[in-house]
Amino acid sequence: MSAFAAGQAVRIADRLTIGHTRVPSYVRGAKGTIERVLREFLIPEDDAFGRPHGRRQTLYRVRLAAHDLWPRYRGLASDEVQIEIYEHWLEPVEEAKQ
Amino acid sequence: MQELNERAKLLYRTVNDLGGLPREPLNLTEHPLLPWEKRCHALLESLNARGVVSMEEKRRGIEDMGQTIYAALTYYEKWAMCAANVLITKGHFTPDELAQKIAQVKRRFEEGT
Numbered sequence: 001m002s003a004f005a006a007g008q009a010v011r012i013a014d015r016l017t018i019g020h021t022r023v024p025s026y027v028r029g030a031k032g033t034i035e036r037v038l039r040e041f042l043i044p045e046d047d048a049f050g051r052p053h054g055r056r057q058t059l060y061r062v063r064l065a066a067h068d069l070w071p072r073y074r075g076l077a078s079d080e081v082q083i084e085i086y087e088h089w090l091e092p093v094e095e096a097k098q
Numbered sequence: 099m100q101e102l103n104e105r106a107k108l109l110y111r112t113v114n115d116l117g118g119l120p121r122e123p124l125n126l127t128e129h130p131l132l133p134w135e136k137r138c139h140a141l142l143e144s145l146n147a148r149g150v151v152s153m154e155e156k157r158r159g160i161e162d163m164g165q166t167i168y169a170a171l172t173y174y175e176k177w178a179m180c181a182a183n184v185l186i187t188k189g190h191f192t193p194d195e196l197a198q199k200i201a202q203v204k205r206r207f208e209e210g211t
Contacts, residue, residue: 016106016109016110019158020154020157020158020161022154024115024117025110025111025115025117025118026118027117044154047152047153047154047155048154048155048157048158049155049158050187050188052152069118070118
């Protein structure tokens with residue numbers, strides 16, 4: 001059962017890591033939305049260290065606005081980055097209160 | 099990104115985590131691969147398919163090289179070096195066996211046979 005659904009607001013965790021992950025530093029701490037739920041895969045943190053039967057987590061495609069990632073970005077306002085992130089790196093975000 | 103001191107910043111990014119850093123424009127022209135580079139690619143794909151060296155293990159090996167070696171080696175030189183490291187770590191051969199094999203191949207190459 002996946003913790004997040006398509007369209008949900010999420011934040012990519014901002015953690016200092018030692019060892020291998022598939023979460024590049026430029027997206028850590030960024031807020032985005034779930035574009036789609038993919039499926040469970042072996043997580044890179046175990047795969048990278050010779051544990052092919054290690055932990056499995058749901059992988060999500062996450063949309064991030066290019067202007068949020070790079071404040072001086074000069075492309076279209078609608079430009080975005082889509083990146084695949086595992087569940088253990090995602091945190092729920094409270095919907096904006098008016 | 100969180101506020102980090104200079105030493106913590108070194109840990110925050112692995113050497114191949116270049117997204118968002120200022121860089122020279124990318125060279126987008128295609129360049130033909132050398133025969134040994136094609137063999138290197140095929141070998142690593144084959145090791146991945148058979149579960150001997152996974153793609154993530156290879157990537158982790160590249161991240162562990164350190165900045166000096168990462169910056170100096172070419173793409174497939176990095177693959178070859180980290181494949182050797184992973185295969186040694188997993189006990190498929192030992193550093194001395196690899197050293198002897200390299201010396202043997204070097205000798206053969208110099209003798210032109």
